[in-house]
Amino acid sequence: MTQPTLILAAHESALLDASTARVVSAAQSFGQPVHVLVLGPAAVAAQASKLQGVARVLHAEVDGANAETVARVIADLSERYATVLAAHSMLARGALPRAAALSDAVYLSDVVAVPSARGVVRAMYAGSVLTTVQVVGRLFLTVRASAFEALAEATNAVDIETLPPVAKDERSTLVGREKASSERPDLSRARVVVAGGRGIGAAEHMKLVEALADRLGGAVGASRAAVDAGFAPNAVQVGQTGKVVAPDLYIAAGISGAIQHVAGIKDAKVIVAINKDADAPIFSLADVGLVGDLFEVLPALTARLPARIA
Numbered sequence: 001m002t003q004p005t006l007i008l009a010a011h012e013s014a015l016l017d018a019s020t021a022r023v024v025s026a027a028q029s030f031g032q033p034v035h036v037l038v039l040g041p042a043a044v045a046a047q048a049s050k051l052q053g054v055a056r057v058l059h060a061e062v063d064g065a066n067a068e069t070v071a072r073v074i075a076d077l078s079e080r081y082a083t084v085l086a087a088h089s090m091l092a093r094g095a096l097p098r099a100a101a102l103s104d105a106v107y108l109s110d111v112v113a114v115p116s117a118r119g120v121v122r123a124m125y126a127g128s129v130l131t132t133v134q135v136v137g138r139l140f141l142t143v144r145a146s147a148f149e150a151l152a153e154a155t156n157a158v159d160i161e162t163l164p165p166v167a168k169d170e171r172s173t174l175v176g177r178e179k180a181s182s183e184r185p186d187l188s189r190a191r192v193v194v195a196g197g198r199g200i201g202a203a204e205h206m207k208l209v210e211a212l213a214d215r216l217g218g219a220v221g222a223s224r225a226a227v228d229a230g231f232a233p234n235a236v237q238v239g240q241t242g243k244v245v246a247p248d249l250y251i252a253a254g255i256s257g258a259i260q261h262v263a264g265i266k267d268a269k270v271i272v273a274i275n276k277d278a279d280a281p282i283f284s285l286a287d288v289g290l291v292g293d294l295f296e297v298l299p300a301l302t303a304r305l306p307a308r309i310a
């Protein structure tokens with residue numbers, strides 16, 4: 001098929017999410033012109049029109065778009081596109097499978113590489129197995145944005161095509177969202193993440209993790225065991241059922257390295273593990289391993305760093 005490729009843009013209020021630029025580079029691997037669909041404020045469409053590698057932006061204002069509405073819009077456009085991609089967000093995970101079903105297309109999730117136009121690589125079993133899937137026909141996919149390089153901004157903006165008004169599907173309504181407020185950088189985008197696991201032992205000991213994170217200008221993460229024990233809030237859980245992070249530096253303190261945790265840190269550039277058990281599985285993945293008691297190592301590391309280095 002020589003039809004263009006469509007991307008569903010991710011945005012938060014009036015700001016285009018940085019993941020969209022990464023999805024553009026994934027989309028380019030299909031070798032066709034890349035169009036971006038913005039269902040939201042015109043300001044987001046304007047930002048998308050300046051992304052490098054984008055040939056056209058399609059825009060419709062939709063107030064509080066839900067998965068059903070987004071799926072219907074994509075299905076209505078699907079005759080024009082051979083491939084539809086989105087970053088693996090909650091909305092895309094709801095919308096793209098629905099749109100694929102409405103369009104008689106194949107849906108694949110958690111795609112981490114696109115080696116050829118019809119073959120994609122996806123992560124399975126919490127990233128322990130990578131499978132290459134060949135697809136015949138129309139393909140809809142959600143990609144792990146952190147696995148793709150972001151493209152820079154283009155010098156010229158491309159055309160924005162205004163779509164007919166979209167009627168919201170009323171079958172589900174977003175009642176509200178509670179955002180955890182923090183002065184630290186967003187976990188999914190932070191350059192440095194310091195995470196604590198069950199080895200932290202108590203909620204009040206998370207301050208050791210926070211102190212090191214603050215020295216490094218980083219975000220705080222936690223394993224699911226630490227979250228389940230009430231040491232850290234759910235919003236900072238890293239892993240298969242938490243956030244996927246891709247920092248330059250990931251420091252794991254008192255975390256054993258279960259596959260479900262590792263699934264969330266595979267794209268970290270440098271992994272430092274602090275664990276008192278020299279046989280902990282995290283050491284087989286870590287670039288730097290420190291066998292020791294985190295109650296000694298974390299304060300010592302923090303004390304040796306200048307007030308704030310990032």
Ligand SMILES: Cc1cc2nc3c(=O)[nH]c(=O)nc-3n(C[C@H](O)[C@H](O)[C@H](O)COP(=O)(O)OP(=O)(O)OC[C@H]3O[C@@H](n4cnc5c(N)ncnc54)[C@H](O)[C@@H]3O)c2cc1C
Pocket residue numbers: 196197198199200222223224225226237238239240241242243253254255256257258259260261264274275276277280292293294295
């Ligand atoms: C379907 C499913 C989804 C899951 N999703 C996730 C997920 O998204 N994220 C996630 O993290 N887990 C997830 N899990 C849970 C996962 O399997 C592990 O149970 C969890 O990651 C373990 O967390 P932990 O490493 O903190 O705890 P543990 O495995 O108990 O490890 C604690 C570590 O701390 C070390 N330690 C103890 N005291 C100290 C000390 N004083 N100094 C230094 N080291 C010390 C110990 O040696 C040990 O290695 C999931 C599980 C399932 C079944």
